[in-house]
Amino acid sequence: MTITIDELSDTVGAEVRGVWAETLLTDESLPEVVLDALEEHGVLVFRDLHLDPRTQVEFCRKLGEVDTSPGHHPVPGIYRVSLDTSKNSSASYLRATFDWHIDGCTPEDDAYPQKATMLSARAVAPSGGETEFASTYRAFDDLGTAERDHLTPLRVVHTLEASQRLVTPEPTPEQLEAWRRRPAKEHPLVWTHKSGRRSLVLGASTDHIVGMEPERSRALLDDLLRRCTAPERVYRHEWAVGDTVIWDNRGVIHRAAPYPVDSPREMLRTTVLGEEPIE
Numbered sequence: 001m002t003i004t005i006d007e008l009s010d011t012v013g014a015e016v017r018g019v020w021a022e023t024l025l026t027d028e029s030l031p032e033v034v035l036d037a038l039e040e041h042g043v044l045v046f047r048d049l050h051l052d053p054r055t056q057v058e059f060c061r062k063l064g065e066v067d068t069s070p071g072h073h074p075v076p077g078i079y080r081v082s083l084d085t086s087k088n089s090s091a092s093y094l095r096a097t098f099d100w101h102i103d104g105c106t107p108e109d110d111a112y113p114q115k116a117t118m119l120s121a122r123a124v125a126p127s128g129g130e131t132e133f134a135s136t137y138r139a140f141d142d143l144g145t146a147e148r149d150h151l152t153p154l155r156v157v158h159t160l161e162a163s164q165r166l167v168t169p170e171p172t173p174e175q176l177e178a179w180r181r182r183p184a185k186e187h188p189l190v191w192t193h194k195s196g197r198r199s200l201v202l203g204a205s206t207d208h209i210v211g212m213e214p215e216r217s218r219a220l221l222d223d224l225l226r227r228c229t230a231p232e233r234v235y236r237h238e239w240a241v242g243d244t245v246i247w248d249n250r251g252v253i254h255r256a257a258p259y260p261v262d263s264p265r266e267m268l269r270t271t272v273l274g275e276e277p278i279e
């Protein structure tokens with residue numbers, strides 16, 4: 001089997017060819033190839049893979065420990081992503097995925113942000129619903145020395161409220177209370193990974209920079225996010241049924257383009273749990 005990996009943009013994403021659902025579990029070299037390519041490219045696209053849910057979970061287990069909390073799907077390890085409340089009872093929270101984010105920045109417990117996320121398209125939206133990716137490794141690497149030095153000591157408070165307010169600016173008291181039950185988390189703005197690489201920790205959950213005046217703090221975070229996600233730095237995946245995409249959640253931020261609530265769009269997600277804290 002010959003595998004080819006071709007870059008999809010200058011900064012993030014690559015398409016993998018030469019992999020089929022039938023060989024995914026039998027090719028013993030594949031997990032390492034995928035992990036190495038993820039580290040290098042941040043996002044990997046497999047078109048036309050038509051992965052069945054069990055194979056998806058089994059393959060992800062070769063990449064790390066899989067999250068098996070209940071996911072509105074009969075196969076453990078699969079979480080159904082749909083705005084249709086009959087398919088997913090927490091669909092209303094998914095609207096926050098229309099903003100840039102890292103998965104798992106404000107967990108209920110002390111879990112580390114997820115290592116990688118895999119999505120397979122079962123049904124697509126007639127319009128909208130593309131997923132966009134930007135590399136936070138490259139965002140850091142492309143900063144000048146002075147800016148790196150300025151940003152590296154800063155710490156940022158992340159909250160569920162910050163991300164939910166972007167989609168529900170005028171919450172009811174009950175909504176607000178529910179959001180505030182989720183503990184706030186403080187993370188460094190610059191994540192120094194075990195590998196030695198550094199990335200920016202950005203996205204919708206950023207509430208404020210510790211010790212900085214609120215307006216300045218918001219302006220700085222918004223400016224960094226805008227530069228990190230400038231159009232030329234984004235890979236936008238237009239989904240077709242049968243596509244599978246996996247991304248490195250530690251060094252990539254992502255968002256979904258809005259799509260209608262009555263859209264048939266349905267993705268099956270598997271999450272590989274994190275192994276390192278943001279530090």
Ligand SMILES: [Fe+2]
Pocket residue numbers: 097101102103254
């Ligand atoms: Fe997400």
